[in-house]
Amino acid sequence: MTPNLREKCGVVGIFIPNENVSRLTFLSLYALQHRGQECAGIATFNKNKISVHASMGLVNQVFNQGILDQLKGNFSIGHTRYSTTGSSSSINAQPLLFDCELGSIAVSHNGNIVNADILRYDLEKQGVQFITSSDTEVLAQLICVAPGKNWQEKIKYMMQKVEGAYSLAVLVKDKIYAVRDPFGIRPLSLGKINDGWIFASETCAFDHLGAEYVRDIEAGEILEISNSGNFSLQAIKSKQQAFCLLEYIYFARPDSKFNNNLIHPVRQQMGKLLAREYPVDADMVIGVPDSAIAAALGYSQESNIPYGEALMKNRYVGRTFIQPNQSLRERNVQLKFNPMSEIIKGKRIILVDDSIVRGTTTPRVINMLRSAGATEVHMRITSPPIVNPCFYGVDMANKAELIANHKSIQEIEKHIGADSLGYLSIENTILATKTEKNTLCDACFTGNYPTSVPLQFDKMQMESATSDRHELNF
Ligand code: SF4
Structure with missing residues (x-):
């Protein structure tokens, strides 16, 4: 997630x-x-x-x-x-x-x-x-x-x-x-x-x-x-x-259906296609809970590399009225995820997640796996790089804050500290949804917004990091 x-x-x-x-x-x-x-x-x-x-x-x-x-x-x-x-x-x-x-x-x-x-x-x-x-x-x-x-x-x-x-x-x-x-x-x-x-x-x-x-x-x-x-x-x-493609990738619960299309197998298929696009020799596939679990299963099935539940999520760490102080914010990833070193130690891990937005959380999760004894961590993402902001109700970041907007894939790989990094192509992301391309919004990946985008809004997104959107916890 x-x-x-x-x-x-x-x-x-x-x-x-x-x-x-x-x-x-x-x-x-x-x-x-x-x-x-x-x-x-x-x-x-x-x-x-x-x-x-x-x-x-x-x-x-x-x-x-x-x-x-x-x-x-x-x-x-x-x-x-x-x-x-x-x-x-x-x-x-x-x-x-x-x-x-x-x-x-x-x-x-x-x-x-x-x-x-x-x-x-x-x-x-x-x-x-x-x-x-x-x-x-x-x-x-x-x-x-x-x-x-x-x-x-x-x-x-x-x-x-x-x-x-x-x-x-x-x-x-x-x-x-x-x-x-x-x-x-x-x-x-x-x-x-x-x-x-x-x-x-x-x-x-x-x-x-x-x-x-x-x-x-x-x-x-x-x-x-x-x-x-x-x-x-x-x-x-x-x-x-122009149905939101990110609903398929991340937002919706895997047991929900859009147009009678269950999300869980869609995400599994994204994982399978990702394994075909970016194969790597490794010992275990892990999904970042919860939204990447189905995709990790798919990656495992396609690659014949065993799937492992090695990263536990505390599902009760949500937003509370009590805002954590800076040092707690720093430790938020540790509060949310707990890697089991007994399962991870000495293994080459493929870590599957749905997206990298600002690039602040992923390095911490990778670091956590390394500290738990992983010898290699290969990052696989079930979507293309997010390079544009969303104007339709998704709070991701402004354009300047999106890591893929100003770093190449090689630079992101280095930034997050992964041994390798692979993003699912836009063609295969859409293919997995079993939906026609011209019925989806994919603007945060491609910049093809279905509506006009007000100029001053775009400028604001580019220049300001102090909009009325929320400070993110990570
Ligand atoms: S820009 Fe991205 S997040 Fe926003 S509606 Fe389109 S696909 Fe969904």
Whole structure:
């Protein structure tokens, strides 16, 4: 797992006739915890009123039995958050709630809006007063003031104005909406649960609830779910799809599916192709837990070099309210990973990981393996070098901080202290997904952004290391 890549957010919406759904929403957020560990929130609709509880913390820190009991209603949306725009504080915790002309609306958002600054400026000129710094509020305020006699028309208007990535869960009186941007950059899937419906960022949220995966929400689609049934509107015709390739490589849980395509075998195939592209004589293949385990298995199968569980991860080292001091930050890798020297000692190791972002974590892991007695460490990466920032909701680094942007592969190899280094080619990364190249976003590897990228944003990414994004722990 690459700690320099921050998961974005997870969203969920649930409707079940005659059933309070806050507990199910809580459980589905639990399954989406990997997509955001900073804030969590749930909004429910009951007796003509939307109630929201959202705060900083992990899902089980934010909610308890008493809070869930108070969140009554059979329509609900939820959110887990890692901020990619907007500061890190409770005020930006979602769902965000607004009072509009048509009534109250609550919104959960996964993604990032590239023209948020311009839209915000226009809305402020119209007299709209903002209460948060997040791009989600821009999107929600735009829905509020949009022309239209119903919510679907207003959401459609917003979609015509907003550029960027958004998978949304929207709650209004007696209805929930699943909304996906016209490029389908971030995931959103639909499932059937009892007599009702669930949609979520990942299908792993369905499995824990016994819900059945139905299909992915289409790029540019608005799906309305209510007591009167489901009504789908292709609000914007999708000219080109651009689903995030990094969801396949790293973000999504391996037990999730995109377009009915299970992630675990995709990552295994990436490992197999990597073994073909960069074979090396060694004694053991290790995957950096958790996201590179499937790829390491694939590498092992293809190379006939035994797979070993030699690097244990403490899964309970997450983000906490207590920020570690500098010396603890330095030791974060040791807190997170523990190499077992009894298994490693005297062996030539192939270490498989999904990416190298800034190049700050990988040298520490390699050093750890050497200290545990590895005689050689060969680094294999299941993606091409990341050379461009993401504008669609992934907090990786600004362009100048990306190691592959200013160092050659040989220089990175030396920097991380590996005996050899191999990156999977873009062709084989895409091949492993069993997805057409022209339906994927691969901009952080190739620079081919599906939308326009605002110039000043690009400049800011290039020049500033002090954006409102988070200080990274590593
Ligand atoms: S730029 Fe990279 S991380 Fe961002 S959406 Fe595209 S593929 Fe995903």
